Amino acid sequence: MDNSTPLTYSFTVHGDDFSSAGEASVQVKKILRSIGFDADTIRRVSIAMYEAEINMVIHAGGGVADLYVYPDRIVIVLTDKGPGIADIGLAMSEGYSTAPDNIRSLGFGAGMGLPNIKRYSDNLDIDSKLGEGTKLTITVIPQR
Amino acid sequence: MKISEIATLLDAKVLCCEESISHEVHSACGSDMMSDVLAYVKNQAVLLTGLVNPQVIRTAMMMDMRCIVFVRDKNPSDEMIELAKEADIVLLSSPKRMFDACGILYSGGLCPNEV
Numbered sequence: 001m002d003n004s005t006p007l008t009y010s011f012t013v014h015g016d017d018f019s020s021a022g023e024a025s026v027q028v029k030k031i032l033r034s035i036g037f038d039a040d041t042i043r044r045v046s047i048a049m050y051e052a053e054i055n056m057v058i059h060a061g062g063g064v065a066d067l068y069v070y071p072d073r074i075v076i077v078l079t080d081k082g083p084g085i086a087d088i089g090l091a092m093s094e095g096y097s098t099a100p101d102n103i104r105s106l107g108f109g110a111g112m113g114l115p116n117i118k119r120y121s122d123n124l125d126i127d128s129k130l131g132e133g134t135k136l137t138i139t140v141i142p143q144r
Numbered sequence: 145m146k147i148s149e150i151a152t153l154l155d156a157k158v159l160c161c162e163e164s165i166s167h168e169v170h171s172a173c174g175s176d177m178m179s180d181v182l183a184y185v186k187n188q189a190v191l192l193t194g195l196v197n198p199q200v201i202r203t204a205m206m207m208d209m210r211c212i213v214f215v216r217d218k219n220p221s222d223e224m225i226e227l228a229k230e231a232d233i234v235l236l237s238s239p240k241r242m243f244d245a246c247g248i249l250y251s252g253g254l255c256p257n258e259v
Contacts, residue, residue, distance in 0.1 A: 019223070022202035029205070039208065046206045047182055054199075094183075107195045107203075110179035119183070 006068040006075070007035075013053050013078075015062025018106060024065050025050040028076070035069060041142040044120040045074050048138050051113045052078045058099050058108065059083070060134065073122075076138045084130040092118065145169060145253055147211050147234050150190065153248050154238035156213060160225045161234040169210055172254045174246045178203040190254065192245055196220055201227040209233060215242045 009031060011024035029046045037045075049065065056063045060082025068075040085091050092114050099109030118124045123139040148165040151158055158165060172190035175181050181191065181203055191204050192213045201224050204212050211234040214220060219237055220228070228235050238245055 019198045022199060022206075026202065026205060043206070043208055050202065050206045051182060106197055107176060107178035107199060110177050110183075112179040112183040116179070116183045 006070045008069075009067040011065045011067070013056050013062045013065055013080075015057050015060065018057055018103070021054050021057040022050050025053050028065075028067055031067070032069070032074070037074075038143055041074070041140060045076070045138075045140045048117045048120040048124075048140065049076050049078075051116050052076070052136055052138065054108055055113045056080050056082070058103050063133075072141065074140045074142065076136075078136045078138070079133065080135075081133040084132055084134055085126065085128040086130060088126050088128060145249075147190075147236075149252070150211065150213065150249060150254075151236050153252050154213060154236065154240050154245050156236035156238035159220065159235040159237055160229050161232055164210070164232055164234050167210055167234075170255055171257055172246070172249055173256065174215075174242055176242075181207065187257065190249075192242060192249075194218055194242055196224070198224050198227060200224070201231070201233065204228075204233055205231045211236065213238055213245060215240055215245050 013024055025046055028049055029042055032042045060080035063080030066077045090096050094115045095111040097109050097111035103109040121138045122141045125137040128134040147167050169189035171188045173185045173188045174192035176193055176195045178199055189210045191209050192215055193200055194215050196218045213236045215238055217239045
């Protein structure tokens with residue numbers, strides 16, 4: 001595995017079933033464990049991706065999650081064709097949420113998703129266009 | 145504290161992964177809001193919750209937790225139990241309320257932070 005050719009995996013995130021949200025994150029966790037990354041790195045990637053996957057199901061009706069594993073970094077790209085984020089600055093503030101009440105009753109929608117992804121990753125890039133969709137690029141650098 | 149001692153202290157039924165109840169755990173957190181568990185919890189091995197849906201199990205999986213206690217006699221679905229088995233997470237169901245269950249475990253020696 002050199003830096004120019006990452007191991008690549010792709011997952012479909014289904015948007016019609018909240019109870020299945022997180023399945024891709026569980027798969028990613030297994031893959032990273034089998035490659036031999038340390039527990040802290042695996043946990044950071046898993047939590048960041050899980051939050052993003054939950055967001056995708058709640059707000060965008062699902063999408064695609066791609067995992068790229070380089071020797072020195074792990075990159076997850078999540079692409080959806082949802083409504084887009086109107087104000088990224090506002091969406092990044094803890095406690096701000098546009099999730100419906102039924103999602104709160106399921107234990108999510110506290111406005112911690114995007115801030116949490118930023119907290120657990122080394123870099124978070126958000127590319128969103130209203131009416132077209134959102135692309136999140138999450139990078140985690142493994143501990144040495 | 146062993147997970148088996150948690151079950152005894154909380155009069156809890158063991159719902160799955162009984163073979164792992166001798167594992168030692170040192171810390172716990174109580175919440176019905178999984179967003180908060182993902183945001184604020186670090187290295188806790190036990191989650192106490194009154195929320196019952198598959199995302200409770202997935203949240204615990206992401207956080208590498210060892211045990212989930214469902215308070216107020218809540219019972220997880222078969223689907224949740226299967227998910228927990230996959231990750232070797234012990235599921236307990238206790239008749240205690242959240243406040244009581246947390247107090248009993250705190251008094252019994254569990255900490256808010258991993259030691």
